[in-house]
Amino acid sequence: MSARVGVVVFPGSNCEQDVVHAVRFLGGEAAYVWHHSTDLTGFDAIVLPGGFSYGDYLRAGAVAGRSPVVEALGEFVARGGLVLGSCNGFQILCEAQLLPGVLMRNECLQYRCQSTHLLVENVETPFTRGLRPGQVLTMPISHGEGKYHADADTLVALRKRNLVVLRYATADGQVTKAANPNGSVDNIAGIVSEDGNVLGLMPHPERAAEAALGGTDGLLILQSLLGSLVEDGTFLKR
Amino acid sequence: MIFSAVVDVMPKAGISDPQGQAIERALPGLGFEGFDHVRVGRRIELTLEASDEATAAEAVRTACDRILANPVIEEYRITLVRLAAAAKAGGA
Numbered sequence: 001m002s003a004r005v006g007v008v009v010f011p012g013s014n015c016e017q018d019v020v021h022a023v024r025f026l027g028g029e030a031a032y033v034w035h036h037s038t039d040l041t042g043f044d045a046i047v048l049p050g051g052f053s054y055g056d057y058l059r060a061g062a063v064a065g066r067s068p069v070v071e072a073l074g075e076f077v078a079r080g081g082l083v084l085g086s087c088n089g090f091q092i093l094c095e096a097q098l099l100p101g102v103l104m105r106n107e108c109l110q111y112r113c114q115s116t117h118l119l120v121e122n123v124e125t126p127f128t129r130g131l132r133p134g135q136v137l138t139m140p141i142s143h144g145e146g147k148y149h150a151d152a153d154t155l156v157a158l159r160k161r162n163l164v165v166l167r168y169a170t171a172d173g174q175v176t177k178a179a180n181p182n183g184s185v186d187n188i189a190g191i192v193s194e195d196g197n198v199l200g201l202m203p204h205p206e207r208a209a210e211a212a213l214g215g216t217d218g219l220l221i222l223q224s225l226l227g228s229l230v231e232d233g234t235f236l237k238r
Numbered sequence: 239m240i241f242s243a244v245v246d247v248m249p250k251a252g253i254s255d256p257q258g259q260a261i262e263r264a265l266p267g268l269g270f271e272g273f274d275h276v277r278v279g280r281r282i283e284l285t286l287e288a289s290d291e292a293t294a295a296e297a298v299r300t301a302c303d304r305i306l307a308n309p310v311i312e313e314y315r316i317t318l319v320r321l322a323a324a325a326k327a328g329g330a
Contacts (some may be wrong), residue, residue: 058280058305058306059308062305062308063305066304066305095308101310102308102310102311104254104311105256105257107254107256108256109256109257109260149253149254149310149311150310151310183254
């Protein structure tokens with residue numbers, strides 16, 4: 001028996017196959033979930049993959065954030081399901097207000113497609129339990145709207161409750177302006193919800209899952225996720 | 239009644255608007271001097287049927303609050319105009 005991960009497909013999603021491939025490589029079960037689906041009882045975790053759902057029309061993630069499957073995520077999380085949103089998935093989670101804040105147009109106005117180094121700030125989440133505090137991961141980003149923004153109160157809460165999981169950094173873990181590819185406040189690259197069940201990150205873990213393609217640090221996050229769902233042969237969450 | 243609604247969505251004051259800044263910087267090079275405070279937003283036009291103006295305004299406001307604008311970084315302004323008394327009946 002292994003953890004069952006549902007990977008949502010919106011019109012315009014384009015990373016779902018890589019996510020499914022990475023999950024299956026790690027021994028998890030993965031299946032595609034069409035965005036109209038509201039029955040998530042067969043899954044332990046849901047991934048909102050990268051892409052350009054609805055063409056980023058209106059705002060990136062705006063329309064997908066109101067899809068039936070996303071409306072069902074609140075209840076899914078309440079009964080213990082885990083949710084990971086990468087890139088467009090992070091945008092969707094913020095538009096759905098499952099995570100606070102918003103992803104805006106990159107400050108430099110350029111689309112940024114590049115490798116980034118990420119400082120791991122919180123290893124208490126189901127998505128980062130397999131990592132060391134202060135570990136630096138390498139994962140690619142590919143986005144035009146990745147600048148994380150939140151109001152002052154939200155930023156205070158994120159800091160106080162240690163909800164920032166990943167920050168853009170240099171290769172040796174320094175959080176600097178030069179290492180920030182999109183102007184995100186506090187170099188924030190990924191955050192987790194208060195209950196720890198929902199992770200949103202702009203980098204693509206599924207694109208750092210093959211040594212031949214540049215690195216496998218993304219597997220560490222997916223492995224932590226799968227490992228959090230299966231402990232001593234029994235499922236923690238269902 | 240049929241109403242026409244125009245929704246202007248703009249970044250809230252204080253929200254970084256690099257698009258607006260980029261345009262503001264480009265204008266002098268094209269010969270436009272003295273153009274300041276350039277900000278870029280989005281305009282959405284739609285028509286809707288409603289029993290009266292108050293109901294129409296409320297419906298558009300709700301749409302703005304729920305999807306047309308992101309309240310974290312955007313504010314909106316609605317212009318509502320009554321177009322016709324009633325929808326034309328379809329068919330012969």
